Amino acid sequence: MVVLTEPDNDHLPIINNNSCKSPSFFNDIPVIDLSKPDSKNLIVKACEEFGFFKVVNHDVPMEFISKLESEAIKFFSSPLSEKLKAGPADPFGYGNKQIGQSGDIGWVEYILLSTNSEFNYQKFASVLGVNPENIRAAVNDYVTAVKRMSCEILEKLAEGLKIHPTNVFSKLLMDEKSDSVFRLNHYPQCPDIQEFNAKNLIGFGEHTDPQIISVLRSNNTSGLQILLKNGNWFSVPPDQSSFFVNVGDSLQVMTNGRFKSVKHRVLTNSVKSRLSMIYFGGPPLSEKIAPLPSLMEGEESSLYKEFTWFEYKKSAFKSRLAENRLTLFEKFGTS
Numbered sequence: 001m002v003v004l005t006e007p008d009n010d011h012l013p014i015i016n017n018n019s020c021k022s023p024s025f026f027n028d029i030p031v032i033d034l035s036k037p038d039s040k041n042l043i044v045k046a047c048e049e050f051g052f053f054k055v056v057n058h059d060v061p062m063e064f065i066s067k068l069e070s071e072a073i074k075f076f077s078s079p080l081s082e083k084l085k086a087g088p089a090d091p092f093g094y095g096n097k098q099i100g101q102s103g104d105i106g107w108v109e110y111i112l113l114s115t116n117s118e119f120n121y122q123k124f125a126s127v128l129g130v131n132p133e134n135i136r137a138a139v140n141d142y143v144t145a146v147k148r149m150s151c152e153i154l155e156k157l158a159e160g161l162k163i164h165p166t167n168v169f170s171k172l173l174m175d176e177k178s179d180s181v182f183r184l185n186h187y188p189q190c191p192d193i194q195e196f197n198a199k200n201l202i203g204f205g206e207h208t209d210p211q212i213i214s215v216l217r218s219n220n221t222s223g224l225q226i227l228l229k230n231g232n233w234f235s236v237p238p239d240q241s242s243f244f245v246n247v248g249d250s251l252q253v254m255t256n257g258r259f260k261s262v263k264h265r266v267l268t269n270s271v272k273s274r275l276s277m278i279y280f281g282g283p284p285l286s287e288k289i290a291p292l293p294s295l296m297e298g299e300e301s302s303l304y305k306e307f308t309w310f311e312y313k314k315s316a317f318k319s320r321l322a323e324n325r326l327t328l329f330e331k332f333g334t335s
């Protein structure tokens with residue numbers, strides 16, 4: 001089964017055997033048990049310390065996760081010529097190795113969808129064969145449940161921050177014009193890594209997510225790494241029954257830098273393929289992204305110039321993956 005064209009040593013970014021000590025597993029990831037009353041304070045602490053945490057005891061039905069996983073496997077196992085008919089990712093659609101429109105590449109194939117557009121599915125209808133409704137229904141069920149959980153997390157976060165009303169963040173995801181995105185990433189196993197004298201190929205290069213919150217679920221294959229404040233990369237042990245949450249750039253701005261969006265990346269695995277599904281909760285395009293006045297203490301002033309999500313997104317989607325996209329919007333050049 002050929003899913004990607006062969007890795008091209010000249011172009012695909014690698015982590016060199018010589019220059020890379022194997023990063024350690026990050027075993028101290030904050031684990032948030034959503035059923036516990038103290039979770040609101042622990043979410044705030046995790047966002048302040050890492051911009052990243054794991055969620056357990058969520059109420060996303062396993063059935064929705066498994067259904068979407070099997071639909072995704074079916075799609076990614078189909079012939080490349082078929083999958084390419086659902087591309088190019090501009091930004092929505094099927095993409096293969098090319099990430100975004102600015103020349104980034106990785107050892108990954110993906111489907112990127114807007115969560116509120118019929119158009120996506122028309123694009124896929126041609127390749128999804130007899131029953132395109134299956135994947136549409138699976139995505140809808142999954143995204144609806146994960147969006148609900150994301151809102152619960154954001155409401156607990158607001159409570160933990162003592163902000164009223166507690167739906168300040170979640171209402172942006174619930175808005176019918178919310179500009180949220182959903183992504184399925186498939187990182188085929190990459191057995192030829194040794195040939196390139198590389199420890200790992202980059203599956204998805206380092207970056208921060210532009211939205212408010214990202215909620216990721218993967219199969220049991222490792223690969224995700226996060227950059228900690230001490231400047232070291234740590235591997236996140238996979239856990240297929242939990243979710244991993246990232247603080248996005250917009251939440252960084254809304255908290256006036258109290259939370260920092262977390263840098264992360266994915267390295268390929270030489271033995272197993274990785275499949276991840278990520279919901280990126282974003283605001284409506286017209287929404288002004290600015291620090292919440294209730295979070296500003298004393299004479300504290302905004303670290304950021306005024307901008308709408310549309311303005312941010314327009315510049316973000318022209319940038320390279322690894323760029324700090326907020327620099328342009330900082331008042332004092334500090335982040």
Ligand SMILES: C=C1C[C@]23C[C@@]1(O)CC[C@H]2[C@@]12CC[C@H](O)[C@@](C)(C(=O)O1)[C@H]2[C@@H]3C(=O)O
Binds near residue numbers: 210280
């Ligand atoms: C290189 C790029 C891909 C990206 C748009 C961008 O120009 C910079 C941000 C990238 C990112 C990262 C998080 C999400 O995966 C994503 C969908 C997003 O909102 O911003 C991707 C964009 C993409 O793949 O088009």
Ligand SMILES: O=C(O)CCC(=O)C(=O)O
Binds near residue numbers: 183204264265278
């Ligand atoms: O696929 C993954 O595990 C993470 C990918 C990611 O960070 C992204 O798509 O923004």
Ligand SMILES: [Fe+2]
Binds near residue numbers: 207264
């Ligand atoms: Fe990401």
